Amino acid sequence: MTIATIDSSASQPARASLFYDPVIRGVVFQVLLALFIIYLVYSGVTNAANNLARAGIATGFGFLNNRAGFDIGQSLIPYTANSTYRQAFFVGLTNTIFVAAIGIFFATILGFIVGIARLSKNFLVRKVAEVYVETLRNIPLLLQLLFWYKAVLSALPAPRGSIEMFNSSVFLNNRGLIMPQYLAEAGASIFYASIAIGIAVAVVIARWAKKRQMATGQIFPTIRVALGLIIGVPLVVLFVLGVPFTAEYPELSGFNFRGGTTIRPEFMALLLGLSLYTAAFIAEIVRAGILAVSKGQTEAAFSLGLRPNTTMRLVIIPQALRVIIPPLTSQYLNLTKNSSLAIAVGYPDLVSVFSGTVANQTGQAVEVISITMIVYLTLSLLTSAFMNWFNSRVALVER
Amino acid sequence: MSDTHAETDVATTRLAFVRDDFLKSEAPPVREGGFGHWLKVNLFATPKDTILTILMALFLAWILPPLFNWAFFSAVWDGSNREACLGEGQGACWAFVDAKFGQFMYGRYPIDERWRVDLTAILLIVSLVPLAIPSVPYKKFNAIFLLVIFPIIAFILLTGQFGLPPVRTDLWGGLLVTLVVAIVGIVVSLPLGVLLALGRRSHLPFVKYASIVFIEFWRGVPLITILFMSSVMLPLFLPDGVTFDKLLRALVGVAFFASAYMAEVIRGGLQAIPKGQYEAADAMGLSYWQKMRLIILPQALTLVIPGIVNTFIGLFKDTSLVLIIGIFDLLGIVQLNFADPNWAAPQTAITGFAFAALVYFIFCFGMSKYSLYMERRLDTSHR
Numbered sequence: 001m002t003i004a005t006i007d008s009s010a011s012q013p014a015r016a017s018l019f020y021d022p023v024i025r026g027v028v029f030q031v032l033l034a035l036f037i038i039y040l041v042y043s044g045v046t047n048a049a050n051n052l053a054r055a056g057i058a059t060g061f062g063f064l065n066n067r068a069g070f071d072i073g074q075s076l077i078p079y080t081a082n083s084t085y086r087q088a089f090f091v092g093l094t095n096t097i098f099v100a101a102i103g104i105f106f107a108t109i110l111g112f113i114v115g116i117a118r119l120s121k122n123f124l125v126r127k128v129a130e131v132y133v134e135t136l137r138n139i140p141l142l143l144q145l146l147f148w149y150k151a152v153l154s155a156l157p158a159p160r161g162s163i164e165m166f167n168s169s170v171f172l173n174n175r176g177l178i179m180p181q182y183l184a185e186a187g188a189s190i191f192y193a194s195i196a197i198g199i200a201v202a203v204v205i206a207r208w209a210k211k212r213q214m215a216t217g218q219i220f221p222t223i224r225v226a227l228g229l230i231i232g233v234p235l236v237v238l239f240v241l242g243v244p245f246t247a248e249y250p251e252l253s254g255f256n257f258r259g260g261t262t263i264r265p266e267f268m269a270l271l272l273g274l275s276l277y278t279a280a281f282i283a284e285i286v287r288a289g290i291l292a293v294s295k296g297q298t299e300a301a302f303s304l305g306l307r308p309n310t311t312m313r314l315v316i317i318p319q320a321l322r323v324i325i326p327p328l329t330s331q332y333l334n335l336t337k338n339s340s341l342a343i344a345v346g347y348p349d350l351v352s353v354f355s356g357t358v359a360n361q362t363g364q365a366v367e368v369i370s371i372t373m374i375v376y377l378t379l380s381l382l383t384s385a386f387m388n389w390f391n392s393r394v395a396l397v398e399r
Numbered sequence: 400m401s402d403t404h405a406e407t408d409v410a411t412t413r414l415a416f417v418r419d420d421f422l423k424s425e426a427p428p429v430r431e432g433g434f435g436h437w438l439k440v441n442l443f444a445t446p447k448d449t450i451l452t453i454l455m456a457l458f459l460a461w462i463l464p465p466l467f468n469w470a471f472f473s474a475v476w477d478g479s480n481r482e483a484c485l486g487e488g489q490g491a492c493w494a495f496v497d498a499k500f501g502q503f504m505y506g507r508y509p510i511d512e513r514w515r516v517d518l519t520a521i522l523l524i525v526s527l528v529p530l531a532i533p534s535v536p537y538k539k540f541n542a543i544f545l546l547v548i549f550p551i552i553a554f555i556l557l558t559g560q561f562g563l564p565p566v567r568t569d570l571w572g573g574l575l576v577t578l579v580v581a582i583v584g585i586v587v588s589l590p591l592g593v594l595l596a597l598g599r600r601s602h603l604p605f606v607k608y609a610s611i612v613f614i615e616f617w618r619g620v621p622l623i624t625i626l627f628m629s630s631v632m633l634p635l636f637l638p639d640g641v642t643f644d645k646l647l648r649a650l651v652g653v654a655f656f657a658s659a660y661m662a663e664v665i666r667g668g669l670q671a672i673p674k675g676q677y678e679a680a681d682a683m684g685l686s687y688w689q690k691m692r693l694i695i696l697p698q699a700l701t702l703v704i705p706g707i708v709n710t711f712i713g714l715f716k717d718t719s720l721v722l723i724i725g726i727f728d729l730l731g732i733v734q735l736n737f738a739d740p741n742w743a744a745p746q747t748a749i750t751g752f753a754f755a756a757l758v759y760f761i762f763c764f765g766m767s768k769y770s771l772y773m774e775r776r777l778d779t780s781h782r
Contacts, residue, residue: 026602026603029606030603030604033609037609043638044636047635047636047637047638047639048635048636050639051634051639052635054639120451121440121441121444121448122441122444122448122451122452123441123442124452124455124456124459125451125452125455128458128459134764135760137763137767138712138716138759138760138763139716139759139760139763140716140717140719140730140759141716142720142722142723142730143719143730146730146734146752147749147752147756150734150737150752151752152749155745155748155749337621340621340623340624341623341720341723343623343723344722351621351623351624355624359627359631365631365632365635366632366635369624369627369631369632372620372624373624373628376620376621376624377615377616377619377620379619380619380620381615381619384615
């Protein structure tokens with residue numbers, strides 16, 4: 001009897017009210033949300049149009065072709081006050097990428113050193129690394145930047161009392177770090193070519209050596225040969241050519257230096273702050289990555305007869321990198337985004353040049369800030385796309 | 400039977416190959432404890448280690464004595480103006496911090512009304528401390544008080560409602576503003592982050608993609624551009640006549656920014672809950688919101704407490720960015736006071752930064768230690 005009842009109820013499902021139908025509920029909810037978002041965007045846009053029209057501010061991106069009329073302290077591409085806002089944008093963008101790239105380079109090196117030092121068996125080394133990480137991580141980056149800029153670099157002596165280094169060829173003062181400049185003469189291109197050829201040959205040899213080792217098991221001293229090709233050969237070429245560079249040494253004339261290249265204090269402060277701060281985070285990532293490789297891996301490698309440094313290179317590091325690289329990429333992204341704090345020390349990066357000066361001059365804040373945001377958004381989406389690709393490539397394949 | 404027989408034999412008969420005297424005891428092993436051993440293992444294990452130790456000791460000897468000398472022995476502790484800090488070879492000018500301490504804490508908040516800030520701070524501590532200690536009961540009421548009732552009371556006290564003399568927010572400053580921005584950020588971002596995280600894992604396509612776009616947008620741009628946007632662009636998007644306080648505009652930006660990060664932390668917690676929990680809740684016939692409220696979120700949120708605290712640490716440090724749009728938080732007000740001609744001395748700036756750094760450090764370090772403690776408490780993996 002009971003079975004029969006269940007069967008009959010199954011063939012005729014009870015008609016629930018439409019109000020409780022999950023599909024309909026879902027659709028209704030989504031339509032409401034969409035209407036709400038459309039309303040927000042619509043009212044925002046109409047308000048903005050009204051407000052801009054009332055304030056007499058032009059809209060559109062035509063301003064990009066107008067004359068900028070302001071100077072930028074540091075520029076990697078040709079720029080004068082007569083250039084357009086578009087060129088000012090590219091100056092800011094290249095400056096941001098420049099400081100981010102160099103910052104990433106130093107932060108990675110320092111971060112790996114400190115991260116490994118935190119795992120050292122040596123008590124002093126371990127503690128010094130720990131104090132470094134805890135201090136730098138727990139103080140806001142902006143404070144560190146202002147500290148380097150206002151309390152350290154501005155407190156350096158004036159050009160006349162510069163700190164001299166390296167046999168009076170490098171000077172440090174409150175105008176920056178002044179170094180000799182090397183100007184290329186005829187024949188320098190041969191030197192550059194020899195470096196390129198060295199790298200190319202080294203790549204070919206490394207591939208061949210790997211193939212041979214896979215096939216025969218014979219080991220080729222790849223690293224030593226590659227170093228010889230990349231550093232040794234160009235050095236020989238350099239001396240054969242008779243050093244085709246002239247050094248231009250900075251000289252004190254009047255109140256400032258002439259000649260040489262200057263690294264401005266704004267750039268130094270930003271670079272110091274960004275790399276020291278990010279290095280503390282990278283150190284923690286490296287430490288966690290190495291700790292994530294279980295001790296059994298080391299023991300297994302030893303029992304196979306691998307030496308300690310081979311174990312490190314072939315067993316520990318490849319596995320640690322799998323854990324390290326995703327958070328490392330996001331630290332690189334953070335460093336790039338944090339470089340926008342340049343505005344506080346006056347380094348002309350994208351935000352400072354574009355969202356700061358250009359927005360103030362043109363009054364077209366909406367367009368300017370949107371462009372800035374789109375640039376950073378593109379950078380971060382590209383990074384996360386790379387991370388997803390990398391993750392799927394190195395993820396452990398299980399079952 | 401035969402065994403017992405054999406044993407008695409051995410016991411009674413004298414065998415030439417069995418010793419009947421004790422072995423002479425060996426010398427005790429080399430000491431494995433004590434200070435000398437510790438030194439050998441931790442500092443001088445190998446020649447390479449010894450060199451490292453000596454280098455590090457030299458480094459510390461080079462850096463620590465001047466640092467201590469600067470901060471304590473040759474520092475100026477009291478004085479009423481710059482004259483005290485002008486001496487040759489003097490260290491930190493703590494007198495400056497002492498003279499400006501009120502400003503650093505309250506900004507330009509009227510002195511007669513500062514008891515309101517103090518009262519708010521006491522209320523905050525009284526409600527926060529029991530919440531942070533796991534063994535104290537009534538967590539639910541405590542959390543409701545802290546997240547709902549406390550903000551209302553704080554708003555009334557700080558801005559001045561119901562007969563209290565109003566205090567405009569541009570008079571607020573110092574640590575007060577730092578804490579207001581950080582706490583508003585966290586209080587708003589928690590519920591908003593939960594909603595966004597749920598939205599991102601929703602099966603409804605529009606909800607899902609709307610959440611993804613929102614989260615990725617706020618996470619993808621630097622906070623400084625968000626603050627610019629909220630201070631410059633937000634007024635443009637509002638109807639004519641509606642104006643926002645400058646601090647409130649910054650708060651809106653910070654709250655959305657924090658929500659996006661919080662959403663990702665909470666999503667991590669949601670993903671860590673085994674699928675069986677979701678299925679079991681469905682099998683019990685719970686509705687979506689019941690399932691989330693009663694089964695999933697309690698587990699997911701406890702799991703990510705360390706992540707939430709870490710987000711909060713990041714937010715706390717990021718509050719310093721509001722100084723760029725002209726709000727005087729702790730760092731902003733310290734920096735503003737460097738311009739005071741009464742205190743223009745060579746060591747003023749560096750002392751001010753050291754003080755601000757110390758305050759930030761105490762807060763952030765405390766929170767990170769707490770997050771580590773919770774992590775250890777919540778760690779249920781049996782390794």
